Amino acid sequence: KNEVEQSPQNLTAQEGEFITINCSYSVGISALHWLQQHPGGGIVSLFMLSSGKKKHGRLIATINIQEKHSSLHITASHPRDSAVYICAVCNFGNEKLTFGTGTRLTIIP
Amino acid sequence: NAGVTQTPKFRILKIGQSMTLQCTQDMNHNYMYWYRQDPGMGLKLIYYSVGAGITDKGEVPNGYNVSRSTTEDFPLRLELAAPSQTSVYFCASSYSMLAGLTDTQYFGPGTRLTVL
Numbered sequence: 001k002n003e004v005e006q007s008p009q010n011l012t013a014q015e016g017e018f019i020t021i022n023c024s025y026s027v028g029i030s031a032l033h034w035l036q037q038h039p040g041g042g043i044v045s046l047f048m049l050s051s052g053k054k055k056h057g058r059l060i061a062t063i064n065i066q067e068k069h070s071s072l073h074i075t076a077s078h079p080r081d082s083a084v085y086i087c088a089v090c091n092f093g094n095e096k097l098t099f100g101t102g103t104r105l106t107i108i109p
Numbered sequence: 110n111a112g113v114t115q116t117p118k119f120r121i122l123k124i125g126q127s128m129t130l131q132c133t134q135d136m137n138h139n140y141m142y143w144y145r146q147d148p149g150m151g152l153k154l155i156y157y158s159v160g161a162g163i164t165d166k167g168e169v170p171n172g173y174n175v176s177r178s179t180t181e182d183f184p185l186r187l188e189l190a191a192p193s194q195t196s197v198y199f200c201a202s203s204y205s206m207l208a209g210l211t212d213t214q215y216f217g218p219g220t221r222l223t224v225l
Contacts, residue, residue: 004151033214043199043216086151095140095159095205096167097214099151 002027006087006100014108019074021103023087030092032070034061037084037102046072046085077107110135115200115217122190122224130185130220132200140203141183142214143167143175145196152199158183159205190224197221 003026013019023032034046047054047061049070054061058077063070074081084104088097116131134141143155144167154167158177172194174186183202187194200217 035216041197041219041221043201043219045213045215048213088152096142096154096157097152099153101149101151 002029002089002091002098004087004089004098004100006085006103008103009101010104010106012106012108013077015078017077017107019077019081019105019107021072021085021087021105023070023072023100025068025087025089025098027091028065028068029089030094031090032063033088033090033097034070034072035086035088037086039083043086074105079107079109082106112136113200113202113215113217115198115220117220118218119221120223122187122222124190124192124224126190127186127188128190128222130187130198130200130222132183132185132217133181134183134200134202134215135181136202136204136215137180138202138204138215139180140205141177142201142203143173143183143185144199144201145169145194146199146219147196155185155198187222192224195222195224 005024007022031050033048037043058075060073084102086102087100113134139160142157144152153169156175158164198220201214203212203214
């Protein structure tokens with residue numbers, strides 16, 4: 001069973017700061033997902049990646065397969081980025097995801 | 110496209126009652142999933158389906174049943190509700206061309222269930 005650890009659990013920052021959220025897992029995977037859960041509860045998929053780096057707007061996700069580690073970065077953070085960010089991994093030969101417990105991000109104006 | 114829809118949004122059940130949580134997707138996705146989210150815990154997979162007529166257990170299937178008679182619908186049945194089933198339930202869907210691989214998952218808005 002893959003263990004997924006996220007850090008930090010909670011993060012509060014000022015508007016404009018560069019944000020980094022980390023995710024580590026214990027067993028090799030076929031893909032890693034980053035999800036955003038809004039304060040209202042809805043969940044949106046941000047990225048799915050299996051190697052390297054992806055960028056969408058102010059969000060950047062990287063993965064290091066050898067280190068079993070991924071990071072989610074937010075540049076020029078904004079209060080609307082306040083949400084819970086969830087990392088999930090997909091094991092090889094498996095359609096199922098294992099989720100981390102999430103990082104609660106609060107951006108103060 | 111409406112995406113993934115779930116009904117109801119909220120429900121309160123008494124211990125021992127039964128109910129069905131509805132989930133429908135209009136994206137022609139072959140994979141569908143049911144998760145529960147408890148406070149402070151990661152999402153846990155209850156059941157999933159790789160296509161119509163095919164379902165399989167996830168991590169926490171006890172107390173639940175599912176069926177997948179069509180591509181679009183994947184209802185989750187609670188037969189004898191217990192307080193431990195108080196949670197937020199999310200349905201999700203995705204598309205995969207190959208067994209053992211999955212693409213981006215699209216989530217429904219969730220159903221908040223309380224069992225008293």
